Amino acid sequence: MADKIARYVIALVGTLIGYGIVAGLESLGILKLTGMGVPGLVIFISMVLTSGIIFFFLSPSFIKGGRKFIRFVEVELQDLPASDIALGSIGLIVGLIIAYLLSQPFYNLNVPYLGVIVSIILYLIFGYLGVKIPTRKMEDFTNTFNLFKKNIGKEKLKTSCKACPKILDTSVIIDGRIADICKTGFIEGALIIPEFVLEELQHIADSSDSLKRNRGRRGLDILNKIQKELNVEVIITDKKYEDIKEVDSKLLKLTQDMKGKIITNDYNLNKVAEVQNIEVLNINELANAIKPVVLPGEEMKVQVIKDGKESGQGLAYLDDGTMIVVEGGKKHIGETIGVLVTSVLQTSAGRMIFAKPKSAVDRAV
DSSP: OHHHHHHHHHHHHHHHHHHHHHHHHHHTTSOOOGGGOHHHHHHHHHHHHHHHHHHHHHHHHHHHHHHHHHHHHHHHHHTSOHHHHHHHHHHHHHHHHHHHHHHHHHHTTOOTTHHHHHHHHHHHHHHHHHHHHHHHTHHHHHHHHHHHHHTTTSOOOOOOOOOOOEEEOHHHHHHOHHHHHHHHTOOOSOEEEEHHHHHHHHHHHTOSSHHHHHHHHHHHHHHHHHHHHSOOOEEEEOOOOTTOOOHHHHHHHHHHHHTOEEEEOOHHHHHHHHHTTOOEEEHHHHHHHTSOOOOTTOEEEEEEEEEOSSTTOEEEEOTTOOEEEETTOGGGTTOEEEEEEEEEEEETTEEEEEEEEHHHHHHHO
16 A cells, blocks of 8 residues: 555656656747647646656656665664764754855856755755764764863863773673772773673673673673762763674774773783774783882781792782792791792783792891
């Protein structure tokens, strides 16, 4: 039924187009049907009806093409965030208004068809710019809006500092320390959580392996805590990047598009990001940076827990997890002894402290 109605509507449109063409040709003097009386009227009606009949027979092709176009538009819109669509629509309206205002003076020049031609060109240019500029500069528009909203009822503050978005990867969410860092207020700007990271977390939480399942559930609990308990802006982005398979590659691409920083504790992701000149906030590096500084020659009391890798060594640990290698400490396993720091080694995995029992140093002296 809908197809039949569409065919008749298309035929009606074809008839109107035929009428417009014939009337236009007659106004230009190419056709002279008015002075022919009844024969001219018959020719006029025949040409208009012929146009309608042609459109009627071509209507199945028009309908099929229209459906393909609608499906194409639906698929494209599904991949676009709702914010992009809203900004693009507003930008299109603004662009068309500007084009309308700029085209009006050309209608007053009394040059045939100049106003129509200029109008079409201006509508195309400003319509395109109206859609593209807001969607490509969405972050700037969002930041400007947020800044305006924060300054309502307050004095305007002159500042050049702008917090960039922080994109969380799966490993740092599961790690959990990001919630404690956010609680301290050291993280500025919005936390961006991609949908593909949430999907990976859900996949891990549904794993048959109990360890993976617990890790995935812990990650989801951490996200829930950040959203509900902490005063941090959390944004879930639905950008998919269907042409990219690896989650880490998607994260890097998203970070580049949003001009943000990745928060991670994944060593390999950190290195790849550095190669691509993408800024990274590594939780492990932060943890190492805030560990207390220990200098050679300092004394401390530690409990030797187990034997070390080399013969005679014993291992102890500080409260923050820093490993202390005690030379000759194997015989003191289970004891709390005084040690003297001999050297400190900083590695990519963290900081290692080498020490000797203070009693052994005193005997040597």
